[in-house]
Amino acid sequence: MLSFLARRVLWMAVTLWAVSLASFFIISLPPGDYVSTLQAEAESRGELMSTAQLSALRSRYGLDQPFLAQYWKWISNIIFHGDFGQAFAWNSRPVSDLIWDRVGLSFFLSVSTLLFVWAIAFPIGIFSAVRQYSPGDYVATFFGFFGMAVPEFLLALVFMWAGMRFFGQSPGGLFSPEYQDAAWNLGKLLDLAGHLWLPILIIGLSGTAGLIRITRANLLDELYKPYVVAARARGMPEWKLLLKYPVRMSLSPFFSTVGWLLPGLISGETIISIVMSLPTTGPLLLSGVENQDMYLVGSFILILSTLTVIGTLVSDLALAWWDPRIRHRYEGG
């Protein structure tokens, strides 16, 4: 187990290095850079930036250096000083400042959504498997696929419009205008809760379908295995039998999705956050990409991939803990 861990960590470092290099390369691929974005903006306002100003900006941000030099400047600062560089579009504020500022809400949203998805998908998946091809199975499947098929941003806009039209709720953001600047009290708390369920529902809906189908398929595989038949033959109560053996076996997907939680903290469901004006990390990432804000986007991708890799490790470990078959395979080899 220890050697497995050591091997995994070593490969993680290599993967991260490759990913960071590749992503930094991809960001710099499109023609132009942050300064040309600035210039185009000035141009569209009918203003003008002189060539001296432009080259001054380029050298200030180090954009006139070759790709590898820019990459080295960035990655070495991270490794040796923990400094993620500066966000150009943010008046050169430190990237790390900007990112961690928004992680709180992203974290809350991700965890709540995951819990929501589990709470919905788990019972429905079991129900669908046990009552395969029943009307209930079809209805559950329909809603699962519906949530997956309809784009999230559309759902968000429709929900927001409906909330405004029929319930007089103020669209977007986390608070109604009257609470926007109010001090914390029960009213404000209720107001926050009144706004947060919507993104959770919308983001969650799209994730449930997959999990429902996986649970259903896994459970169906198990349901007709001889050990289940044998237990049933011994006269074990049906629901107890179900929960104790096959359901346990079909739970693996829940553990493999734990790993997705970590990157979710940072990526923060970008599109929903933009549509609903939530101050998560997602919109920041998008605007960074639009501005070709290399250090901001590069840092995002680096942190994202780090979290993905760590998350995968965590879910592998959780899975090994949960499922003896996996654990013993490693002990054997």
Add this chain to the structure above:
Amino acid sequence: MNLDRTSSPAQRGVLDRRTLLRAGGGLLVAASLSGCGFFDTEPEGIAATGGAKGKEAPALKKLVDAGKLPKVAERLPGTPLKLSPLEKTGVYGGTWHSAMITQEDVMWLRYSMGYEPLVSWAPDWQGMTKTKMLPNVCEKYEVKGGGKEFVFTLRRGLKWSDGKPVTTDDFAFAFNDYNIDPDLHQDGVYGLWLSRSGKPARFEAVDQHTVRYVYEEPKPGFLEEIAGTSGVVMFLPAHYLGQFHPKHGRSAEALAKKAGLASWIDYMPLRADCWANPDLPTLNAWVARNEVGKGSSLVAERNPYYWKVDPDGSQLPYIDKVVVENIQDVEVEVLKVTNGDLDMQLTHFGTIRNKPVIARNRQKGGYRLIEVRSALANTMIIGFNQTHPDAKKRKLFANKDFRIGLSHAIDRQKIIDTIYGGQGTPWQCGPAEGDELYDRELGSQYTEYSAARANEYLDRAGFTRRNGDGTRLTRDGDPLSFTVLVVSDQPDQVDALDLIRTDWQKVGVKANIQRLAETLYWERVEAGESEGATWQGSSFDVRTGEGGNHYYLPSNPRGSSRFGGQWAKWYTRGGKAGERPPARVREQLELFDRMRLTFDSAQALGLAKQILEITKEEFYYIGISTPPAEYGIVRNNVHNVPEEFSAAVAHQAPGPSNPSTYFISGRA
């Protein structure tokens, strides 16, 4: 619970990271930390709009009575600036809710809350040279030596928002240690601060209340830039910012390192920006309480030391607080407007496409529409590259008859009706009506839709032969065709170009349309590779910078690269690069040089008119139509807001209309 708690720092309603974590860690934790009055369900900490009136806001009066703030007479300068509100004097209280689209929309903050220049524009915009200029932060100003010398008299007793006096030191700091500091501007100081020789202007504190800027030659546009270009800084709180400059504060570098920045050079601009640094003392009517981008909105509160009063001598601003919500998507702004969530808003949502929705919900949302006159000169212009590397193409595009023929072939009214909601009139690239440089002939020449005329001009240009499908042939026998580049982010131009292509086909000219992402578009156009390219047209700028001038003459390589990039290169590099333009264009550039050195604005305007005469003759761009007016909204219970604004960048609306005199009363 309508207690006013404006000055208590614990009442920061902004959702910062800590509160978010609290919310994340369990809503109850947040509950237990939030202190008294928790089980109230009414919004707390919001000031009443009780219609109070007096010499100062009730909340400030309470602080004065408690001995926490000096008396209002001591906070105001000796001669406070007296403003006459547009409709009537107002009452204290209320919150102005508005919105910005992403945290990068700092412009809206500057225009709505941060317009406090040394000299300011009068509220009604009549163009750069005709709009009156009023003393604002300074008590009076003088121009001497034919425009070489600018003298400003400060208001005695004027104070920063932290109560410290504004002195000539603050002007010296802004000029010497900020604007022309060689470390802060390692690759060149902004041209406004320099004489033509490249040496910085001379700054002098004449006495305790007078400052003077002296240039080697007349500096046209100096006052206009102060009044109208965001980002030009004339004064900074030296007592506060000194600590971040190594010349004044010994720990400047350490402070920057502590903030996570490489050096004080990076830190200073952040500290000197009142939207990024809530600690910065300002002269604004409302002072930001949180950093922009932190939390879901920017909140600003009244400046207790604000230095303007209404005719009754009551200290402004009337409105207690401004909350600018940070929205990521314009559609959400539209929803919020229709829901009546925003009190006064001018930007982003006001397009033709949204107008029916916004107008239909006026009653429900309790607001009215206000007009925002477009600052643009044209919805869409098409430029043909007269310095194209291929000699044959260049000859084709330089043929004026060819361009006139194409212009006559366009059914502009159809484009206006189908794409711009029937708003606008057919127009070439020329200053629009109401502009000081408005020229009917320049705007309307060759706009008549006539296939006969188009054919006549194209025949005259030498393309009389046609092939089997009716396409005209060049002298070499090739079909007459070219490619027009358009930016895919501008759907109205893409659609319009499609209609134009059909129109051109009718007179035997084949156009290919290429849609490009904006960056790629500029790569091609700037490299001089474009044949035809579209954009929108701007007005000619007589006074400041070089703004929209490149639409009218090849004054800068990037802007004018659609029609004459090589000529502009020749002009800006002193003839060392690019290509010598034809005689008439050279004449135009000489006039332009003279205009840029003419301080007297009437004379400069005369020169500008001569420049536009040549533009008329040269006919660089084919234009489509005058831009439709945009609009903003004001809730019905918000008063003293003008019914009309100009969107001219230099005017910085709504700044000059004195938002500090806006007030809220009653229900919308």
